[in-house]
Amino acid sequence: MNTKFVAIGSICAFLSVALGAFGAHLLEDRLSPDMLAVYETGVQYQMMHSLGLIALGIAAAFLPSSGKLSAAGWLMLAGIVLFSGSLYVLSLTGVRVLGAITPLGGVAFLISWGLFATAVLTGKKAQ
Known part of the structure; x- marks a missing residue:
């Protein structure tokens, strides 16, 4: 097991729950429905x-x-930062130019999932 990615994923999940609660309770009346x-x-x-x-x-x-697998993990983390991070900043600031960063995160997600699938399909069961 790669405990590094399990830990990073767990921290990112924790932050996702916290940010979701923040959005639901504190931003609902401050942001437009679109944002x-x-x-x-x-x-x-x-x-x-x-x-x-x-x-x-x-x-x-x-x-x-x-x-x-390692590249997939780091690209997935980069995707979280670029994709989700740019959407957070865009929604909170209204600076639309940040939307140009979002697709870079999406590409990082796509490549990471492709690498993950390739690693699984080409890997042999560990002994």
Whole structure:
């Protein structure tokens, strides 16, 4: 098991719950419905990919050491920061140019999932 990615995923999941609660209780009356939806999208993607990091860390126990798994984990974390982070800042500040960063996070997510799948499909069961 790669405890590093399990721990990072757990921290990101914790932050996702905290940010979701913050949005639900403190931002509902302060943001427009459109910007609140943007914020909520950031929270949802952060949680999904936090669970992905945890799954990746657990999968590492069953697969040989792989640069693909490590790259997938770091790209998934980068995706959380770029995708969700840009949506948080966009929704809170209204600075629309930050929306240009969001697709970079999406690409990081896509590549990370592809690497994860490749590592699983090409890896042999650890002994």
